[in-house]
Amino acid sequence: MLPYQTLLRFDRQLPIPLAQQLSAALMGLIKQGLVPAGTKLPGTRTLAGLLHVHRETVACAFEELAAQGWLTVQPARAAVVSRHLPEVKAQPLVPLPVGIAAQAGFTFERGNPVPVSTPAPALTLDEGSPDGRLAPLAALARNYRRASQHLATPVARLGYGDPNGTPRLRQQLARYLRATRGVPAEPEHIFTTRGSIMGLHLLAQLVLAPGDAVVVAERSYRAAEDIFQQAGARLHRVGLDSQGLVVDEVATLCQRQRVRLLYLTPHHHFPTTVTLSAARRMQLLALAEAHDFIIVEDDYDFDYHYDGSPILPLASADRRGRVLYLGSLSKALAPAIRLGYIVAPPDVIAALAPLRRLVDRQGDVLLEEAVAELLAEGEFTRHLKRARRHYHQRRNLACQVLRAEVAEWFTFTVPAGGLAIWGQFQPMVDLPQLAAHCRQLGLGMSDGTRYNVEGVGDGSVRLGFASLTPEEWTRSISLLKQALQKLYAG
């Protein structure tokens, strides 16, 4: 008899019933050819004794294997390994581990590993997140419940729907975009996504071919760059100054070579927070027309502008179908509420659905309906008003505390909007070292490497002020100061 007690191992710590573990292990032995077709297995009592489990456990495992066709079980007879199984050459007597293999049994291209974010300390200077505690969750939850009651009726079952997004949400978004930023959108110009990342991915799939030239700023949004490169594009970087992207450099580049697409965040450039001047916007639109390139305008934080009126998006002035406009509710509500949208001419919108369906049949209908209601009832606007007031105050206080506490090491310009301050540490500050030391003190912050230009860091970093209360910000900057004093004082 085979040494079943050695070959059939259990892990009693696993939340998997023993009978299920036993049937999987027995199946493994059969598949390995160690228990060939026609083999009589020990009786349930014997096997249970060998394995120190209840007899019922063995009986259950046999029953399961019989149901799946691996065994033939007859009353009062020994269970027999089915004679109809394909013949397997016996493999070495190595007991198979329980559970999922530690690594794939095949090779594959791993790509660039995305660093798995380690849990951030409770106090973290993020890179510009909103304060989720201010999000209108009670209203959203109420609308979600209402939507589920409505959609579960026989008329509107929770079935497959429109991959472009629910008509009601597209209608509400169109209304909102027209009213707040002059983007003349109608529902047929809107395609909802699970955030702007997905929008960028779909657009890249749609309009880029390997080798296409994509223009980005010398410092830009890394996630967007990764998406363009994944689509095979070659990135060309142009300079940035106090008025935003240096459009003359784009013009020069266009003289030298064909450009397919230009990506920018003109409202508050990511990461530097600079606003692209109105004159350069006009120049850019004219260039796109003259040189036949696409502008992808990522307007991720339009809702937050504190000094003066915001300049309207490029999309509000585009009458030639050059601008693909991306929006997101990640800053307006919270990053965990995955909703974004693309605004584009109808032929582009029509081409997006087949691409989306390759990875995602449609959006989350209940969430879309709940947010549509938030927009329709005015709660979205009221929330933004409240949030803008908080963030305006937080920006002012953040700048004041930075000036008072760490001016010796850190300089910055006051951002006119957005949720973060962009600034530079003095050259003696080693940002990765500082970030590591802050973490030891219980303060999370970026080590700045994602803002490096051509791999070289210059002490620049984004300090998000919106997600922290005034008290939390003051405590954070005091910890930052403590770290700076410890590492670089004198």
Ligand SMILES: Cc1ncc(COP(=O)(O)O)c(C=O)c1O
């Ligand atoms: C430049 C930029 N675009 C878009 C987003 C939002 O992405 P998503 O809508 O996928 O959350 C962010 C978030 O930080 C961002 O920094």
